[in-house]
Structure formats: structure tokens, C-alpha cells
Amino acid sequence: MRQTWRWFGPKDRVGIEDMLQAGVEGVVSALHHIPTGDVWSAEEITRRQQAIAFKSDGSTSGLAWDVVESLPVSEDIKKQSGLWRTHIANYKQSMQNLADAGLETICYNFMPVLDWTRTDLHYRLPTGATCMRFDLIDFAAFDLFILERAGAADDFPQEVIAKAQERFNRLHEEGKELLTRSIIYGLPGDAEAPSMEKVRANLAEYENISADQLRSNFIAFLEEVAPVAQSLGLRLCCHPDDPPFGLLGLPRIMSTEADYKFMMDAVDIPANGITLCSGSLGARPDNDLPGMMKRLGERVHFLHLRNVVLESDDVKGSFYEAEHLGGHTDMVALMKAALAEEDKRKTSNRSDWSIPMRPDHGLDILDDQNRQAQPGYPAIGRLKGLAELRGILAALSHS
Template identity: 85%
Template sequence: MRQTWRWFGPQDRVGIKDMLQAGVEGVVSALHHIPTGDIWSPEEIAARQQLIACKKDGTPSGLAWEVVESLPVSEDIKQQMGNWRTHIENYKQSMQHLADAGIKIICYNFMPVLDWTRTDLTYRLPSGATCMRFDLIDFAAFDLFILERAGAHEDFPDDVIEEAKGRFERLDDAGRELLVGSIIYGLPGDAEAPSMANVRANLAQYDNISQEQLRSHFVAFLEEVAPVAQTLGMRLCCHPDDPPFGLLGLPRIMSTEADYKYMMDAVDIPANGITLCSGSLGARPDNDLPGMMKRLGDRVHFLHLRNVALESDAIKGSFYESEHLGGHVNMVALMQAALDEEARRKVEGRDDWSIPMRPDHGLDILDDQKRKAQPGYPAIGRLKGLAELRGIMAALLSL
């Protein structure tokens, strides 16, 4: 597995020197400043490559931009509204420019409105480390009594509604503002200035789009872009829903193994593949991550390795992001399955036999708590996770 590291660009508080000291082999990045739906130009791509290739003193870093995360899919494409056809053509053009620059792997997601959802970005563990957490009761309090979404009462059992009502009533204004800010952080474009009006407007766009319709829109998108990726020698890899269950009345179509199988069968070419995110999929207790790697591994183009501690056996339940070796996912079994897939590919002579992986998220520990990096992306916590993953890999390869 090729060891990579996500970098958000020049504004990221974890920089090139940190990546070098962590000993990573490649960089995962994206042009977040370009509006969704616009074309990524050769000049913008080259500028990002240059930033990654050089240290601050101008000497070579030895690193390269190897994986795009993400080339975002616009809401117009997901809804098949407005400029969706133009946005698909722009997506193809961006793929062409990335391929011309030598970048061949694109991670993306098809989640409506949300990129991810947590209710606490700095949940404190007994060790003093902090992490991100999804608390079902807090989320229900937001949905029912702050957002006041129509139909929300139908999405939660009576005991959850009752507990959420009490939780909401105990929150003061500062607590409610903190909860809203944590949840809104996963809404693209709203992180800086949370607005209930914006959230309601975004959600309303999906009032008449069912799960089946969203899935058909996804297939239509793949039918356009996956053949282009195949021709360009690129690999597209869809990230799962995070968390992998329904929220805010929005349709979810990438939460289970069956969802991935449907997507791969609908457009059955090698370029149409998977980002297997053990943390996102692992937040649902019925997802078997090692089994998914064994059964779907032929089309796994990218690995996100992190872990979650589940707080119930419910499909839709509370969880927090744990140490890489300390949660619900059997990380040793998952990595063994990934190494087995790499060995199989190598025997077949596949150019893509080495699957890029990155230590996904990490606990904020030590000086991370002063640095205030992107939530989930501390320097030391990720390095600790990467060290643990390296240890597993070294042990398994020595057997």
C-alpha cells in the first residue's frame, strides 16, 4: 500500500515539512478554491503540483500530487437541474487536464448537500485527546428543535425524541450555537457563517428526489464520466456516505456493500471504482469491512484507513472516531485483505497493483491541540495512526 497524506493546500496548518517528517510517499490534494462545477485549468493544476514538489526554501520535496480528493460533483449534477449538463462536460475537461498532468486517481462523493456530519468536533476522551463524534441525541435535538425540519419526527423513535427534547432544553444559547456550528461544518460553503435559512434551502432542493431518483442520476453521471476515465487511463473512486445512514430526510445511496455492488454493475468498467473508507462504512455495524475488501477489492482504487467506536448496535447510532487500532473495524483483517488483493494484482501484472492509502483522520493529541488544524486532520494524531498502520503492514508482510 502506497502511503499518502491529505493536504488542503497552502492554507493547511500541516505543511510540506510535516509530511516529509512523517515519511509519506505521496500527496492527496484538491483545488478547493475553484467553484464546484468550474473547470480545473492546467495552470491551476500545475501550480498545486509545484507547491507540493518544493519545500519553502525552493529545494525539491520529493513529493508529488498523486490522488485528487475531491473533484466535487455539483448539486446540479446530483439533481439533474440547472447547469448539470455543462457541469458534466466541465468535469470531463478537468479529468483531461489532470490526466495530462500525470494524475490518474480521482476520489469523489455523491452525497446530497452534506460532505460529512458530526455533532462535536472536539469530543474529549479520557486520555485527554480530542476527536470528532456523532451523537444521535444531539443530532435529533438539532433536527427537531433547532432546524425544525418538517417530517423530522418520523425519522426518530419516540425514546430518542424524548431524550433529544430534554437535551435541547438544557442547552444554553452558546451550547446551541456550538452544536449548529459543528453540524454546519460539513455543509460545503456554510462553515464560515452558519445559516438555518441556507440549510433549509439546500435541503428543500431534495424534497422531491427519492433514493431511486438520486441513484439514477448517479448512474447517468457515471455513464458519462467513467468511459472518459477509462480512455484516459484514470481511476474514479467513489467515497461512501458519512455517516452511512439517512439524515435530514436526504436520500443515501452509498452506505452499504449492496450500494457499491449496484454502482459497479451499473457501469461495469475498471475505471469505475471504490474509495473504501473504513471509518465512514465502519460507523454502521452491519458493514463487514474485511469482507468488502475481499469481495469488491478488484475495484478498490483508494483506501481511507481510520476507525470508529460504536456506542450502540443500531444501524443509526452514536459513534466517535477512535484510535486506528481501537475501534469497531478489525484493521488487521482489513489490511490483510488489502495486501492479498495487491498480491493478486501483482501476479496479474496490473499497473495499479499498489493501492494508495492514507491515514484518515486522527485524534488531536499533544501539540495538535494548539495547532488547530482542519477538524480530523491533525499532524501528530495522523502520524500516530500512520505508524500503527505501518506496523500492521510490516508484521503481515513478514509472515
Template identity: 80%
Template sequence: MRQTWRWFGPQDRVSIEDMLQAGVEGVVSALHHIPTGAVWSPEEIATRQNRIAQKADGSPSGLAWEVVESLPVSEEIKQQKGEWRTHIETYKQSLRNLAEAGIEVICYNFMPVLDWTRTDLTYRLPSGATCMRFDFVDFAAFDLFVLDRPGAKDDFPQEVYEEAKERFARMDDAAKSLLAESIIYGLPGDAEAPSMANVRANLAQYDQISQDQLRSHFIAFLEEVAPVAQTLGLRLCCHPDDPPFGLLGLPRIMSTEADYLSMMEAVDIPANGITLCSGSLGARPDNDLPGMMERLGDRVHFLHFRNVTRESTNIKGSFYEADHLGGQVDMVALMRAALDEENRRKKAGRADWSLPMRPDHGLDILDDQKRKAQPGYPAIGRLKGLAELRGIMLALQHG
């Protein structure tokens, strides 16, 4: 299993040198500065590859850019509006350029508007560590009384509505602002200065797009790009919804095993695959992660190992990000299933038998809390998670 690490580029507060000390084998990155819908040029790709290949002093790092996360899909493609056909063509060209550069694994998502949603980016645990948390009542308070979304009341049980109303009444202006900033952090481009008018406008674009319609748009996208990826020898891997249930009235189509089966059957070629994220999928109690790895493993191209503690048994409920070996995802069973899949591939002679994995997120511990890295991506917390995952992997391989 290939041990990788997500790096956000030169502005990332976790350095190339930090990655080397963590013992990672490859890098997961993306060209976040390029506007969605534009081509990733060979020059921009090479610049990022060269940066990863060097330490700050110019000496070789020994690391390479091995996985793209993410090559973004535009809202125009998701909505099939405006220049969506042009954006599909630019997406194909970006795939060609990445293939030419030798990068084979491309992670992406098909979530409308928000890439991910949390209500607290620095939730403090009893140990003193901090993590990201999704509080369903806080989210309801935002949706109902900060965003004031039309029809929001119909999306929450009456008891949640009443509790959110009481909680919102106790919030001062600073608490309301922090809640909005935390949630809007997952909206590309709005993290610095969240605008409720802008959020409402983005959401309104999906008022007439049902879950079935979004799925048909997704399939249309895959029918165009997956055959190109197949010809180029690339492996596309769709990331699940985060969290894996409906929010803000938006359709969600990648939240369950059934969703993945539908996607795979619609465009049934090896290049059309899965990013199995145990944290995103694990936030939903009816998702069986080890079972999904066993049943869908043939098309899993990328693994995110992350754990969560769910605070209810409801499909829609509160959760927080736990230690990699804490929480309710059976990480040992999931790792066992992933290693079994690797062994099957190796016996079958597959060139892609070694699965890239990364420790997804991590608790902010020790000096992480001073460093203030990208939320969810601390240096020491991820190092701890990777060490724990590495220990499971080596023990299972030994036994």
C-alpha cells in the same frame, strides 16, 4: 501499499515539511478554492503540483500530488437541474486536464448537501485526546429544534425524540450555536457563518428526489464520466456516505456493500471504482470491512484507514472516531485483505497493483490541540495512525 497524506493546500496548518517528517510517500489534495462546476485548469493543477514539489525554502520536497480528493460533483448534477449537463462536460474536461498532468486516481462523493456530519469536532476522550463524534441524540435535537425541519419528528424513534427534547431544553445559547456550527461544518461554504435558512433551502431541493431517483442520477453521471476516465487511464473512486445512513430527510445511496455492487454493475468498467473508507463504512454495524475488501477489492482504487467506536448496535447510532488500532474495525484483517488484493494484482500484471492508502483522520494529541488544524486532520495524531498502520503492514508482509 502507497502511503499518502491528505493536504488541503497552502492554508493547511500541517506543512510539506511535516509530511516529510511523517515519512509519507505521496500527497492527496484538491483545488478547494475553485467553485464546484468550474473546470480545473492546467495552470491551477500545475500550481498545486509545483507547491507540493517544493519545501518552504524552495528546495525539492520529493513529494508529488498522486491522488485527487475530491473533484466535487455539483448539486445540479445530483439533482439533474439547471446547468447539470454543462457541469458534466466541465467535469470531463477537468479529468482530461488531470490526466495530462499525470494524476490517475480521482476520489469524489455523491452525497447530497453535506459532505460529512458530526455533532462535536473536539470530543474529549479519557486520555485527554480529542476527536470528532456523532451523537445521535444531539443530532436529533439540532434537526428537531434548531433547524426545525418539517417532518423531522417522523425520522426519529419516540424515545430519541423525548431524550432530544430534554437535552435541548438544558442547552444554553452557546451550546446550541456550537452544535449547529459543528454540524454545518460539513456543508461546503457554510462553515464560517451557518445559516439555518440556507440549510433549509438546500434540503428543500431534495424534497422530491427519492433514493431511487438519486441513484438513477448517479448512474447517469457515471455513464458520462466513467468511459472518459477509462479512455484516459484514470481510476474514479466513489467515497461512501458519512455517516452511512439517512439524515435530514436526504436520500443516501452509497452506504453499504449492496450500494457499491449496484454502482459497479450499472457501469461495469474498471475505471468505475471504490474509495474504501473504513471509518465511514465502519460507523454502520452491518458493514463487514475485511469482507468488502475481499469481495470488491478488484475495483478498490483508494483506501482510507480510520477506526470508529460505535455506541449502539443500531444502524443509526452514536459513534466517535477512535485510535487507528482501537474501535470496532478489525484493522489487521482489513490490511491483510488489502495486501492480498495487491498480491493478486501484481501476479496478474496490473499496473495499478500498489494501492494508495492514507491514515484517515486522527485524534488531536499533544501539540495538535494548539495547532488547530482542519478538523480530523491533525499532524501528530495522523503521524501516530500512519506509524501504527505501517507497523501492521510490515508485520504482515514479513510473516
């Protein structure tokens, strides 16, 4: 497995020198400053490659941009409205420019309105470390009594609604603002969260889009872009919903193994693949991560390795992000299955036998708590996670 590290660009408080000291082999990055739907120009792609290739003192870093995360899919494409045809054409051009620059792997997602969703970005653990957490009661309090979304009461059991009402009644204004900011933080890499007005407007635009309709729009998108990716030698890998269950009345279509099987069968070419995120998929107790790697591994183009602690056995429940070896996913079994897949690819002489992986998220520990990096992306916490994953790799690969 090729060990990579996510970098949000020159404004990231975890820099090139930090990555070098962590011993990573490649970089995962994206051009977050370019508006979604616009073309990623060759000049902007080269500028990011150069930023990765050199340290702050001007000397070469020895690192390269390995994986694109993410080339975002616009809301117009997801809804098949507005400028969606123009945005698909621009997506194809961006893929062409990335391929021309030597990039081969593109991660993306098809989640409506919001990307990952948490209710607390700095949940304090007994050790003093902080992590990101999704609390179902807090989320219900936001949905029901802050956002006041029409129909929200139909999405929660009565006992959850009662607890949410009680919790909301105890929240002071600062607490309400903090909960709101955490939930609508927006896409990773964004400079700031979207406004409540924008969230409400975006939600309204999905009122008449069912899961089946969104899935149909997704397949239409893949039918356009996946053959282009195949011809360019690119690998597209869809990231799962995070968390992998319905929120805010929005459809979710990439939350289970069945969802991925449907997507791969619908556009059955090698370029149409998977980002297997053990943290996102692992937030559902009915998702079998090692089994998914065994059964779907041929089309896994990218691995996000992290862990979560589930606080209930419900499909839609509370969870918090854990140490990489400390949650409910059997990380040893998952990585063993990934190594077995790599061995199969070597036997088949696949050029992409080495699957890029990155330590996804991490706890804020030690000096991380002063650095205030992108939520979920501390320096030391991710380094600790990478070290633990390396230990598994070393043990499983030992002769």
C-alpha cells in the same frame, strides 16, 4: 500500499515539512478554492503540483500529488437540474486536465447537501485527546428543535425524540450555536460553514428526490464520466456516505456493500471504482469491512483507514472516532485482505497493483490541540495512526 497524506493546500496548518517528517510517500489534495462545477484549469493543477514539490525554503520536497480528493460533484448534477449538463462537461474537462498533468486517481462522493456530518468536532476522551463524534440525540435535537425541519419527527424513535427534547432544553445559546456549527461545518477544505438559510434552501430542493431517483441520477453521471476516465487512464473512486445512514430527510445511496455492488454492475468498467473508507462504512455495525475488501477489492482504487467506536448496535446510532487500532473495525484483517488483493494484482500484471492509502482523520493529541488544524486532520494524531498502520504492514509482509 502507497502511504499518502491529505493536504488542503497552502493554507493547511500541517505543511509539506510536516509530511516529510511523517515519512509519507505521496500527497492527496484538491483545489478547494475553485467553485464546484467550474473547470480545474491546467494552470491551477500545475500550481498545486508545484506547491507540493517544493518546501518553504525553495528546496525540492521529493513529494508529488498522487490522488485527487475530491473533484466535487455539483448539487445540480446530483439533482439533474440547473446547469447540470454544463457541469458534467466541465467535469470531463477537469479530468482531461488532470490526466494531462499525470494524475491517475480521483476520489469523489455523491452525498447531497452536506459532506461528513458530526455533532462535536472536539469530543474529549478520558486520555485528554479529542476526536470527532456523532451523537444521535444531539443530532435529533438540532434537526427537531433548531433546524425545525418539517417531517423530522418521523425519522426518529419516540425515545430518541424525548431525550432530544430534554437535551435541547438544557442547551444554552452558546451550546446551540456550537452544535449548529459542528453539524453544518460543510465540505472539508471549505473556508467556512454554510449558513442555516442555505442549508434549509438546499434541503428543500431534495424534498421530491427519492433514493431511487438520486441513484438513477448517479448512474447517469457515471455513464457520462466513467468511460471518459477509462479512455484517459484514470481511476474514479466513490467515497461512501458519512455517516452511512439517512440524515435530514436526504437520500443516501452509498452506505453498504449492496450499494457499491449496484453501482459497479450498472457501469461495469474498471475505471468505475471505490474509495473504501473504513471509518465511514465502519459506522454501521452491519458493514463487514474485511469481507468487502475481499469481495470488491478488484475495484478498490483508494483506501481511507480509520476506526470508530460504535455506541449501540443500531444501524443509525452514535459513534466517535477512535485510534486507528482501537475501534470496532478489525484493521489487521482489513489490511491483510488489502495486501492479498495487491498480490492478486501483481500476478495479473496490473499496473495499479499498489493501492494508495492514507491514515484518515486522527485524534488531536499533544501539540495538535494548539495547532488547530482542519478538523479530523491533525499532524501528530495522523502520524500516530500512520505509524500503527505501518506496523501492521510490516508484520503482515514479514517473510
